[in-house]
Amino acid sequence: MFAIRPHQPGGPEILKLEELPTPAPAVGEVLVRIEAAGVNFIDIYHRSGQYPMPQPMPLGLEGAGVVEAVGEGVTEVGVGERVAWAAGPGSYASHVVIPSSKLVPVPEGVDARMAAAAMLQGMTAQYLAKTTWPLRPGDLCLIHAAAGGVGLLLCQMARRAGAFVIGTVSTEEKAALARDAGAHEVIVYTQQDFAEETQRLVGGKGVSVVYDSVGRDTFERSLSCLRRRGMLVLYGQSSGPVGPFDPQLLARHGSLFLTRPTLGDYTATREDLLTRASDVLLGIQKGELTLRIGVTYPLAQAAEAHSALGGRATSGKILLLPD
Incomplete structure (x- = not known):
């Protein structure tokens, strides 16, 4: 072999x-x-x-x-x-x-x-959308790396569940892929601040859940995108691990939930x-x-x-x- x-x-x-x-x-x-x-x-x-x-x-x-x-x-x-x-x-x-x-x-x-x-990516998208935060009609969700392997599947599952889907990508070409997969809105983060644009798109009320596979570079701004009692699902760290932080940060942003799930569990x-x-x-x-x-x-x-x-x-x- x-x-x-x-x-x-x-x-x-x-x-x-x-x-x-x-x-x-x-x-x-x-x-x-x-x-x-x-x-x-x-x-x-x-x-x-x-x-x-x-x-x-x-x-x-x-x-x-x-x-x-x-x-x-x-x-x-x-x-x-x-x-x-x-x-x-x-x-x-x-x-x-x-x-x-x-x-x-x-x-x-x-x-x-x-x-x-x-x-791996399909079952990851499946548990994220159906178990970690079970998406329902009316939910607002933000999906980072929306044109990646998990992201494209997660966009499809979120759209099928009736959620309003916002994706972030690095290029216009990737934005087209995310839209084709079901994203209602796509933010090219190299051109816009994704946190500010997310809040603009949802009228300042925040999203229900952020699915974040990026980690260090997006962590705090992802928290700022959430509505009160929303959830940050940190399922990857392509930019590096998130550093230590005071849990009071979750309280300051509105009694938020944070989870770090793995497919194995x-x-x-x-x-x-x-x-x-x-x-x-x-x-x-x-x-x-x-x-x-x-x-x-x-x-x-x-x-x-x-x-x-x-x-x-x-x-x-x-x-x-x-x-």
Whole structure:
């Protein structure tokens, strides 16, 4: 098998393709031949050492492929089945061994690229819109990075839920993508102060919820966008982690709520995993959700994929293709 397994944290240049022995699945595990692997910001955090990993680093959490072998005791899937996952360390590879409990079936009509692109970002958008702050008709929401992988799906889900959707993006080209995904209004933050423009758009009353994957650069201004008792959902930190702050800041802005959710806690049980994954994958199958795959790279070009994602040079999903 071939895999990306850096031996120490560093920049994108450490992502080198290696040939390794193909592992055999142990009890409760499955060997999958990977057809597509998703590239996500958490992979950058792992690569850089911001989120420590064992070494050599099994980079990549998300992918889709075909089951080639099953270990003893596996009942969830069988050889030849098409599966996808969002918690399979080592997915930057041609093969990976994953606990069978982490796999979900891929429905007919959804190809491997779509399935790989949908899992982590799709289930993230799903829990944000339907559980963390369950959007309802009349809610006002602000979505940062609205033309990113999560952002485009979140715009669609928020619009379908009946919310008024405001997105922030860096360029006019990305603004068009966000509008196509369902945003009622889009703020190009390189041209306007997003906090001032958000308040103008909602008549100064604030939004119900801000979905913020940016972190340090947007945190305090995101708080200023919220209505009384609104919620800041800080689900990422592409600009860096938020520094220490006095919780009185939440009181000063109107008794606000702040949460820092992770997909792992929203898919902690197999029931939750299957429910969220099915909601997303069946939505794609039925044409209710549209995925944008921004660019694909051969597995050997993982460094270029990380550079593109880290530089915010893409919109939509980035995939690595082992073949």
